[in-house]
Amino acid sequence: MNGLIFDVSRGCVDDGPGYRTVVFLKGCALDCPWCHNPEGKSFQPEIAFDPAKCLSCGACQAACPRQRAHDLRPPTHDMGLGPRDSKPPAPGYGLRTPDSVVSRRSSGVSHQWRLGCTACGKCAVACPSGARRLAGEEYTVGALVDEVTADLPFFSGTGGGVTFSGGEPMARPDFVFECAKMLRARGIHVAVETAGFWPVQLVRKLVDGVDLILFDIKHVDARAFRKATGKDVSPVLKNLETTLASDLPVELRLTLIPGFNDSAADLKAIAKFLKCMPRMPPVTLQPFHRLAVSKQAIFDCAYPYAGARPVTRKELGTARRTLAREGIKTA
Amino acid sequence: MERLNPRIARMKKRLLSAPYEICMARALHFTRAYRETEGMDPNLRNAAALKRTLERQRVFILPDERLAGNATEKFLSCPLSVERGDFLRTLELELDVLHLKQRPFAISDDDRRAFVQEVLPYWDGRTVRDEKAREWERRGLIRTAPGLKIAVDGVVDAARYARYVGRTGLKTMAGAIRRAPLTIDRLKTIHRLRFELARNNPTPAAFCFDVQGHLSLGVDKVVARGMRALIGDARKRMEQLLPAGPDVSGKRNFLEAVILSLEAAIDFAARHADLADELVKKETAGAERRRLGLIAEHLRRVPGGRPRTFHEALQAVWIALVVGQIQYGTHEVFAVGRCDQYLYPFFKRDIERGILSRAEALALLQEFYLKLSTSVEPIPEVGMETNAVLGNSQRCVTIGGLAPDGRDGTNELSHLMLEAHDVMKGAINQLSVRLHSGSPPAFARRSAEVFRRANGIAFYNDDVIVKALLSDGYSARDARDYCVVGCIETSGQSDTHGCPGGHEIVLPAVLSLALTRGRLPPPAPGQMKGHDSGDPAAWRTFEDLAAAFRDQLSHQVSVLVSATAGKDLAYRRMLPAPYVSALMDGCIRSATDITAGGAKYDFTSIDVRGLATHCDSLMAIKLFVYDRRALSLPDLIKVLLLNFDGSEALRLRLVREAPKYGNGNAEADAMAFSVVDWVNAEAEKHRNARGGRFRVCFYSYGNHVIDGLMLSATPDGRRRGEPISNGVSPSNLFVPAAGPAGPMRAVANLPPEKVSSGVSLNMRFHPSFIETERGLDTYTGLIRTYFSMGGMHLQPNVVSTEVLRDAQAHPDRHKDLVVKVSGYSAYFCDLGRSIQEDIIARAEFGA
C-alpha cells in the first residue's frame, strides 16, 4: 500500500505535543483558496519549478522523455532555450482566479498533465539547482515508517511523535491507519491533522487508530463553507461531533481568514456550534498568513489570497475576546 | 520575573554607552619594572612589575558600585599586555586609525606618546612573541630574518596570495586600513605586518598565537581560605626546600614571587579601602556613606582574609580576578568557575541569619555579571568581522551539575544566578549550565526558559564530560568539579593549566594543501614551503586520498606541536605567571610556575576548525570523483581554484547531492567520526613542552569566518571567501532536512574521550519555538534527549526580529534559522520575501 507524500518535515513543535515529524500527504477534496500548501491539493505528483533558482542550463529539457520540461515555466522566464514550444495555457484555464471557482483540481488533472508532462520526475533529477522539484513521492508503509523511526529517541525524550497532515490525510485512510499501526507498535505517538471532510464511516477506525486528532474548523455555516471549498459542510460537522463523543484527545484549530470567518457573526456561529458538542477541547486560534505567495510561481497556480492583508494582532485579540464572550477559551 | 533593579539598570546603561578607551598605565609600569629588573629571575621580574602596577595605577570607585576594583585607570578598557607582543603589534599598526575602527577606541595624547616613545622601543625584540619567533627559527619552522631573498619572495607571494583570495577577501582583510590614508610609513608597517603573519601561522593551516591564559583562576581558594593562608603555604614550602635540591634557587624565586604577588594584591585592595574611607568623609547622605563604608570594610578584610558574608565573598572573587587580569594582561580569558558551589555556603548562612535578602543577592550577582563584561579589547580590525569587542575576555561562569562527591550540586544559588542572567537579558557572554541525568527537571527547564529573553547560555553534559575527563587522568572528584573556560573548553577548576586557546588547525586548509601538493593556500613570507603529500592525479581510490590527507595532517600537527613548544618555552623564559600560579593547585607544592609545568593537571589543546566543511568536502570528492566518476580529481581542483567560475551547475550538485554531515546521513556522520579519530591519533603522538598531553577540541569562536576569507573554494561547494563551518555544527551551505535532530545525532555520535577538551554545537531557534509552555517542554526534552544520546555541548540561540531582518539582508549567514510558519517549521531563508515580512509582522503575536 502506497501513499503519495509531498513533504516530510522534521522538528516541528506545533502539530501536537513534543518533537514531531509531520508527514504531508498529497491530495485534498476541499479547495480552499487560502490554502498555504497548494501542492497538497492535487492527488497527482506535480513538478514544482522555482524560476529564482533556475540557472537556464537546459538540463531538464534534455532529460525529459516528452520534451515538455521547457514548457513548464512561466512564459516570462527565459531558460536560454528560446520561446516555448506549445502555447501557454489559455487564460483561466486550469488556474484559479479570485472570481472563478474553476480550480485546477476540479478540472480533474493539473494543467501540467494537460501540457503533456507525466510528472515522471526525470527533469528534477537532472536539474542541478533544485529549481525543478518533484512534489509527490510514492512511499510504501514500511519505507515511511522506517524513515521516521530514526528520530525515535527524540520522540520519546520529548513526548513527541508523528503527525499526518496534508492535503487531507484522511483521503488516504488505509495508508495512514497502516502506518499508524506500525508506528504505535514501535511506541511512537501518532496524530492526524484533518479538516474533517471524509466519509462518516471512517470515524471509528480513526478514533481507534491514532493517539490525537488535530481538527481544523473552517466554518460551520453550510453556504460559506460551500462557497469557499466547493463542498458540503455536513460530513465535517458530523465527524467533529462523533470524534468529540469518543474519549480520544482532540485539539481544535481555528484559522482566522479575512472575509471568511473573521466577522463577529461568523465567530458567534462557530462558538454556538462548538458549545453543543459533547465536550470542549482546547481551541488554538491562528491568524491567516499569505504563505503561498511564493508558491504561486513555483506551482504555476494562482493564489487568490496573495493580496490579502495579514491578520493583525489587534484583530486576533478581538476575535479571541468575541469567542471568550461566547464561552470559548482559545490558546 | 523580577524587574531590573534601578541601580543595576543605571550600571548597565553606563556599560553599554561608555566609550572604549586605551589605557597605557599597566603597559608603562610593566615596561619600567622590566627595564629595571633585567637579568633577574623571570618570576621575580613579573612579580615586581605586578607590584609596581598595583601600587601606582590609579584606583577609583564609581557611583552605584558595591563591588569595587578595576583593571585599568579607565572605566572601559583593558590592561595592555605589551610584553606578550601580539597586542603591541596590533596597536602599532592601528595606532593612527583607532578612531576609524568599526568600534572606535579613544587614546589620550600622553598615552600615545608614552607608547611610541617608551613602550614600543623597549619591547621591540624583547617580547614573548620575539622569543617565540627566535625559537621557531631555531627549530626550522619559519625562515630567518627578512633578508633580500625573503623580501623578493614576499612580493611574489603577495601577488600569488592576492590572486588566491580574490579582491573581496583582500578588502575585508584590510579592514580599517582601507579607510585610513596610506602613507609610506603605514605601507612599511603593513609590509612588516605581513612578515608577522608567519609568527602566528607557521603554515597556512596552523595557528599558534602568543597566548596562554585561558584557565580557571583559583578564586575559589581566595574565597575558601584567603590569600594570607596561601602566603603561609608558600612560606612553609620555602622552609622545606632542601638547600641541595634540584633548581633550588629557581624554586625559591618562584615562591618569593608568589608571596610578593599575593601581598601586592592584598595591598591593592587596601588602596581601594583607603579611597572609600576618603570618599566617605566628603559624603553626607546616609546610604552613600553605608555603601562606601562597606566597600572599605570588605577590602580591608579580603582578599587577604577569609570573607565573612556573601557580599564580601563576591568582592573577594572580583578583586582577585582584577589582579589576575592585570598580571596576565589583555585577553586573559580567566574563568570564574563554579560560583554557585563555592559561594553557596556564604549565601546560605547570610539568608539564614537574615542579613541578606534574595533581592539583594540578585542585585549583587547582576552587578558581578556586569563587571565580568566590563572589558574591551582593541582586537585587530579584521577580527571585528567575527568577534565581540565588549566582554571579549570570556569570563565564563559555570552553574549546576554534579558535586565532587557525585551527588547533584544544583542549589538555590544556581537558580538565582540563572534568574540574574534572565533579568539582565544575558549581560555576560557565557553562562555555562551543567546538566546530568539526575539534574532537577525544574532547573533544566528554567535554564531553557531563560532563552525567552536572553541568549548566551550554553549547556554541558556532565554524564559524558566527566567520563572524558577521567580518561584524561583527572581524579573522580576533580573531574566532577570541572568548569568551563573561555568558549567551551572543559577544564578542572583551579587545578589545570590546559592551554586550550591559540593552537589551531584548520581542516579545510589542510585538505587544500593535500590537494595541491602543499602549494595552496600560498605561504606567507617567512613560512616554509608546504609539505608535499603526493600527486592527486595518482590517487586511484578514496582511500589513497584519505591516506594523503592523513599524511598532510600529520605534518601540520607536528609543525604545530613544535611551534607550541617554542611558544611555551618563550613563556617559561620570559613571562611566567606567579600570581596565577599561586592560586593554582599544585604550583606551591611543586614550587613550580604553571609555565614550567607546576599545575596539578597540565595539557595543551589543539583546537580544530571546519569539521563539517571538511567532512562534506571528503564526501563530495568520494561521491563525484570516486563513486560516480563524474569528473577527475585534478579537474575538480581546477574548478575549485577558479572559484566555480562557469561551473555553477557543478557547484550546486556538490552542495545538493553529496551527503552532508549533520543531516541524518549515517555515512557523512561516520566520516566525521573518522576525522576526529585521525586528529586525535596525531595529537596523542606528542607531548607538550611541560610533559603534558595534547587534547583535542572543536570550536571556532568567530575565526571560521576569517579562515573562510583566506581559503579558496572547497569541494563541498563552498565558494571562495565564504565562512567555513563552525565548531562541530553542520555547514551553512544547505538547508538541513533532518531538523534539529540531525546535528544533535551527528554530534552525539562523536567519541567524547577524543574531544575531551570540548566541542561546540551552535543551533538557532526562533523564539516561537519556546514561546508556549508546551514548546518549552519540548525544547527542554530535546536538550536532555541529545545529552542522553551522548552529546557534550549545546549552544542554542533563540533569535529576535532584528536577527530576522539581518537574515533578510544576509541570508547566507542565517541559513540554519528555523521559523515556525503555520503548523510547520521552515527555514527562514527558504521562504519568499513577502512571507518573511508576514512572519516578522506575526512574530509579535507570541509576545
Ligand code: SF4
Ligand atoms: S516530469 Fe517528466 S515529463 Fe514532466 S517535464 Fe519533467 S521530465 Fe518531462
Ligand code: SF4
Ligand atoms: S535543469 Fe534546472 S536549472 Fe537547468 S534550466 Fe532546468 S530548471 Fe533551470
